[in-house]
Amino acid sequence: MAARKTAIVTGSTSGIGLAIAEALAADGCNVVVNSFSDTAQDHGTAETIATKHKVEVIYIKADMSKPDECRALIAKAAERFGSVDILVNNAGIQHVAPVEDFPIDKWDAIIAINLSSAFHTIAAAIPLMKANGGGRIVNIASAHGLVASPFKSAYVAAKHGIMGLTKTVALEVARDSITCNAICPGYVLTPLVEAQFPDQMKTHKMDRETVIRDVMLARQPTKEFVTVEQIAATAVFLCSPAAAQINGTHISVDGGWTAE
Ligand code: NAD
Numbered sequence: 001m002a003a004r005k006t007a008i009v010t011g012s013t014s015g016i017g018l019a020i021a022e023a024l025a026a027d028g029c030n031v032v033v034n035s036f037s038d039t040a041q042d043h044g045t046a047e048t049i050a051t052k053h054k055v056e057v058i059y060i061k062a063d064m065s066k067p068d069e070c071r072a073l074i075a076k077a078a079e080r081f082g083s084v085d086i087l088v089n090n091a092g093i094q095h096v097a098p099v100e101d102f103p104i105d106k107w108d109a110i111i112a113i114n115l116s117s118a119f120h121t122i123a124a125a126i127p128l129m130k131a132n133g134g135g136r137i138v139n140i141a142s143a144h145g146l147v148a149s150p151f152k153s154a155y156v157a158a159k160h161g162i163m164g165l166t167k168t169v170a171l172e173v174a175r176d177s178i179t180c181n182a183i184c185p186g187y188v189l190t191p192l193v194e195a196q197f198p199d200q201m202k203t204h205k206m207d208r209e210t211v212i213r214d215v216m217l218a219r220q221p222t223k224e225f226v227t228v229e230q231i232a233a234t235a236v237f238l239c240s241p242a243a244a245q246i247n248g249t250h251i252s253v254d255g256g257w258t259a260e
Pocket of ligand 1: 015062141142184
């Protein structure tokens with residue numbers, strides 16, 4: 001039997017990252033689940049996926065706002081499993097406010113977690129992937145990596161930044177059997193989106209249902225939220241042999257949002 005691939009998914013105790021971790025485990029990978037909280041529930045999440053899919057799944061705590069911890073996450077995973085084959089940069093946070101009121105600490109945290117963390121994990125993973133004869137890097141960007149919305153200056157800047165990082169890395173490792181691509185989801189109803197409701201309702205002076213209809217899904221032509229399973233299946237595809245020549249680009253899973 002071929003050796004199992006090792007996949008690291010940052011920010012994978014909830015939402016899209018958790019679904020990607022599950023889908024890669026279902027596809028036969030050993031998986032590293034990550035967040036910064038290190039709770040019994042976090043470790044339990046890893047155990048549940050391992051038992052369900054009969055692969056090895058471990059939880060590694062690393063705060064993706066800290067460069068050293070980003071790089072240590074990759075080193076610890078390689079130490080445990082001997083290699084890193086798949087890296088999914090998923091950890092992300094959001095804050096919604098007009099640019100003139102945008103808190104400086106929120107700007108710094110969003111740039112660190114949503115953009116700089118991917119620089120650090122990629123830099124640490126590429127030598128391991130090269131030594132291993134190849135690898136796959138999938139960056140979870142956003143429709144906001146392609147277009148903007150008001151009141152999301154840091155998030156839009158970070159997501160546009162990760163699109164540039166994706167293309168640059170793809171060019172640098174194209175001859176090493178490593179691909180680097182992005183997925184650009186539209187609105188997915190995860191805890192990250194749930195957390196936006198109070199600010200969105202306040203900023204737009206709307207109730208929850210009106211925010212869903214007139215703000216979130218206003219630009220999603222299907223008028224439906226994307227599901228975490230749809231994003232996870234796209235990530236698994238980008239890690240499959242069929243996607244070996246897909247490099248330095250993105251797949252939009254946004255119900256047609258960015259077609260306009
Ligand atoms: P979520 O809040 O459900 O999950 C975010 C994950 O990141 C959690 O596991 C959390 O623990 C982790 N995380 C947060 N800060 C961290 C830190 N400092 N260190 C380590 N882990 C940390 O969010 P989600 O909606 O699943 O978002 C996942 C990714 O998808 C993000 O990059 C987000 O920008 C992107 N995205 C989400 C949507 C959406 O509509 N939900 C749309 C487009 C893109």
